[in-house]
Amino acid sequence: MIIILANNNLRADGRNFDELRPFKIEAGILKRADGSAYLEIGGNKILAAVYGPRELHVRRIMRPDMAVIRCRYNMAPFSVGERKRPGPDRRSVEISKITADALRPAIFLEKFPRSTIDVFIEVLEAEGGTRCAGITAASVALADAGIPMKDMVVSCAAGKANGEVIMDLSEDEDKDGEADVPVAIMPRSGEITLLQSDGNLTPDEFEKALDLAIEGCMKISEEQKNAIKNRYGEKNG
Amino acid sequence: MILVEDKALVVPGDVLADEEYYAGRGTFKEGNNICSSLVGLVAIRDKKISVIPLQSKYIPKRGDVVIGEITDVRFSMWNLDVNSPYSGILPASDVFGKEKRDLNKAFDIGDVLFLRVVDVDEVKKVKLGLKGRGLGKFRGGILIYITPTKVPRLIGKKGSMINMIKDETKCDIIVGQNGVVWVKGEPKMERVAEKVINMIEEQAHTSGLTDRVRNMLSELLGKEIEEETEDVPEPDIDNKQG
Numbered sequence: 001m002i003i004i005l006a007n008n009n010l011r012a013d014g015r016n017f018d019e020l021r022p023f024k025i026e027a028g029i030l031k032r033a034d035g036s037a038y039l040e041i042g043g044n045k046i047l048a049a050v051y052g053p054r055e056l057h058v059r060r061i062m063r064p065d066m067a068v069i070r071c072r073y074n075m076a077p078f079s080v081g082e083r084k085r086p087g088p089d090r091r092s093v094e095i096s097k098i099t100a101d102a103l104r105p106a107i108f109l110e111k112f113p114r115s116t117i118d119v120f121i122e123v124l125e126a127e128g129g130t131r132c133a134g135i136t137a138a139s140v141a142l143a144d145a146g147i148p149m150k151d152m153v154v155s156c157a158a159g160k161a162n163g164e165v166i167m168d169l170s171e172d173e174d175k176d177g178e179a180d181v182p183v184a185i186m187p188r189s190g191e192i193t194l195l196q197s198d199g200n201l202t203p204d205e206f207e208k209a210l211d212l213a214i215e216g217c218m219k220i221s222e223e224q225k226n227a228i229k230n231r232y233g234e235k236n237g
Numbered sequence: 238m239i240l241v242e243d244k245a246l247v248v249p250g251d252v253l254a255d256e257e258y259y260a261g262r263g264t265f266k267e268g269n270n271i272c273s274s275l276v277g278l279v280a281i282r283d284k285k286i287s288v289i290p291l292q293s294k295y296i297p298k299r300g301d302v303v304i305g306e307i308t309d310v311r312f313s314m315w316n317l318d319v320n321s322p323y324s325g326i327l328p329a330s331d332v333f334g335k336e337k338r339d340l341n342k343a344f345d346i347g348d349v350l351f352l353r354v355v356d357v358d359e360v361k362k363v364k365l366g367l368k369g370r371g372l373g374k375f376r377g378g379i380l381i382y383i384t385p386t387k388v389p390r391l392i393g394k395k396g397s398m399i400n401m402i403k404d405e406t407k408c409d410i411i412v413g414q415n416g417v418v419w420v421k422g423e424p425k426m427e428r429v430a431e432k433v434i435n436m437i438e439e440q441a442h443t444s445g446l447t448d449r450v451r452n453m454l455s456e457l458l459g460k461e462i463e464e465e466t467e468d469v470p471e472p473d474i475d476n477k478q479g
Contacts, residue, residue, distance in 0.1 A: 035292070053294055053322040064360070067322075106249075108265075108274060112296075114361050115322035143249050146292030146384075148274040150265070151250035188250045188272070228248045228276050232291060232442060 011173070017166045020156070020216055025137070025227035027144045035145025037227065039137040042170055043127025048137035049120045050145040053112035066109035068116050071100040073134055075123040095131045102135050102155065102184040102194035108148040117147060128171035132157050132182050135194065140224050144231070152224050153193055155184035156216030158209040165205050167212040181206070183213035187221040190214070243281045246442075247273040247288060254286050261287025278442055291442055295321040295385040295415035297363045301354045302372070304380070304413035305365065307347060310340050317350065317365060320382060320415045325363040327352065332367060349375045349419065351411060371411075378409070378421030381434050385416035387441040391434065398437070398447060405454045406430045429457045 010016065021042030030036035033049035040046075056062050073095040077086045088096075099121065107117070119141070121134040135155035143152055159169045161177030174180055179199025185192050201209060239254040241247060251273045253264060260266050263275045264287060273279075277288040297303070297319065305317035305325055317325040327350070329340055344350065351373060355366040367373060383391065391412060392399045403410050408422030408430050420430045433453055440446055 034294075055322055055324055112294075112322055143276050144292065146275060146290050146294070148263070149249040150267070150272070150274065152248065186250070188252070189267075225248045225251075229246055232246055232276075 011161075011164075011166065011170075013170060017164055018212060018215065020168045020219055021170065023220065023223065025140055025223050027140050027227045027231045033141070033145075035141045035143070035147070037137045037140035037144060039133055039140070041129065041133050041168075043125060044123070044130055044133045045125040046130065046133045046137045047122045047124060048134065048141040049122075050117065050138070050141040050147070051120075052117040052145070053115040053147070054118070056114060056116040058116075062114055063109075065113055067107075067112040067114075069100050069104055069107065069109065069119065070116055071096045071103070071119045071121065071138070073099055073121045073123070073131070075126060075130070079123045079126045095134065098131065098194055098196070099135055099138060103138060103142065103153055105191070105193050106139070106149045106151050106153045106186055107142065108150070111148055117142075117145075126171070128169055128174045129157050129182070131155070132184070135184050136220055136224065140227055143228050151186035151188050152221065153184055154187055154217045154221040154224055155182065155194060156213050156220055157182040158213035158216065160199065160201060160205060160209065165208045165212065167216045179205075179209070181209045181213055183210060183217065185214060185217050187218055239281070239286070241279050243279060245279045246277075247279055248276050249274055253279065253288075257284065259285040261285045263288030263290055290384075290386050292384055293386045295319065297321055297323055297325065297354050297357050297415075299354055299356055301414040302351065302369075303354060303365075303415040304349060304351055304375075304411065304417035304419055305415075306349050306380075307344050310344070310346060313340075315340065315344055317352070319352075319363065319365075320385075320413075320417050321363075323357075323361045323363050325352070325354070325365045327365045327367070331355075331365075344374060349378075349380065351375065351413070351419070375411075375419055375421070378419050379427050379431065381418040381420060381431055383416045383418060383434065383438040384441075385414065387438050388412055388414055388416060390441040390446070391418070391437050393447065398450065401447075401451065402430055402433055402454065405458060406433075429454070432457060 023041035026038045029038050035050040037048045073092050077084050119138050123130050132155035139153040158167050159180040161173040179201045181197045184194035241253050252270045254271045256269045260271045273288045275288050275290045277290040280287050303319050305319040307315050308318045309316035313329045315327040319325045352365040356364040406426040408420050408426050411419045420427050
């Protein structure tokens with residue numbers, strides 16, 4: 001077990017309790033996808049691709065009044081220390097579902113009845129907080145694909161490790177910590193589209209973690225918008 | 238009160254203006270505010286504010302002229318891909334009238350057609366037709382896909398942009414409203430037209446585009462002539478591709 005030292009009130013990686021890992025977002029990096037994004041946060045490297053709205057051939061999931069959103073979250077075998085067996089497992093099926101659920105409220109699905117929007121999230125390197133990074137990247141890819149949305153969904157986690165409530169847990173803090181609270185929001189209205197909680201927290205700690213996660217979301221949200229603007233901005237000036 | 242300038246780049250969720258303005262395309266109202274729902278450029282006309290998307294999918298509309306590729310031949314109709322979330326159908330009766338003939342002999346899978354959208358019904362069934370001037374099957378040529386919202390930019394004011402490309406490259410060019418462009422000419426000229434059209438698609442949101450297209454055309458065509466005189470074996474390769 002790795003012991004996280006809390007000297008000078010700093011975390012193992014030298015961050016403050018309310019500090020995000022360094023991150024960058026890039027939009028429109030895949031040529032063949034309708035929309036795409038690449039995101040790095042700490043040791044995470046994530047690729048998101050969006051196809052659609054496109055024709056839906058699976059009749060039983062077709063909605064006559066709106067589009068359906070399908071998500072696939074996948075971890076590359078080489079994304080973690082010990083080789084991960086390729087293919088979907090219980091964890092990735094769950095994350096695929098919650099990603100679709102987190103993105104759905106933001107999209108104007110009723111504009112494309114009887115069609116589908118497909119979102120693919122590939123984790124190339126994982127270091128804690130991949131589901132949040134995946135949602136953040138997917139929403140940039142959706143915007144890049146020109147899909148009409150109420151807002152760009154953004155996601156960030158908070159949790160508790162070594163007795164402290166902290167923002168954006170790293171892999172070690174997640175594994176050895178006491179709790180993990182991933183949150184996704186629509187930043188303009190502050191509406192929460194995803195809220196999970198794993199571990200033990202008192203009500204006060206939970207409140208604090210939620211506030212921290214939302215604060216983190218707001219910081220990432222700015223960068224999300226810049227990523228889209230940078231894609232077109234260079235040629236504008 | 239307005240919070241953005243005309244032609245500003247906005248992203249989904251950006252607040253554009255308050256209720257003094259009307260919400261146009263690409264925007265929605267939330268409470269007292271008008272917000273953008275797309276990545277695009279703001280367009281303000283009088284009191285109406287809209288967002289022109291930089292990326293979009295073609296949604297079939299009655300009366301549009303489109304370019305489609307046949308994907309399936311059925312008993313009494315053809316299925317076509319019109320670069321849209323909704324595939325199109327071309328009824329055999331539209332081509333043959335009441336006469337019964339083999340559908341395969343008229344059009345086969347992979348054929349590219351220039352069509353008109355006759356009707357789009359509630360279940361998003363897109364009926365296509367071939368009645369009209371210039372509609373029918375294409376022979377040869379290449380297809381280029383662009384974003385449908387950039388079609389007006391490619392055509393230019395009264396066709397200025399597209400006519401310039403046509404004149405310079407001596408290619409036949411037809412632009413479907415679904416963002417499919419058909420180009421036919423000499424193989425080398427087709428490549429030039431393709432490069433130019435892709436450049437327009439990339440830079441559609443910038444100003445002074447016509448001049449840049451003119452420069453690019455003269456630059457590319459200047460090079461083409463040089464290549465022809467220097468490299469003798471190259472035309473052979475091009476001919477095979479064509």
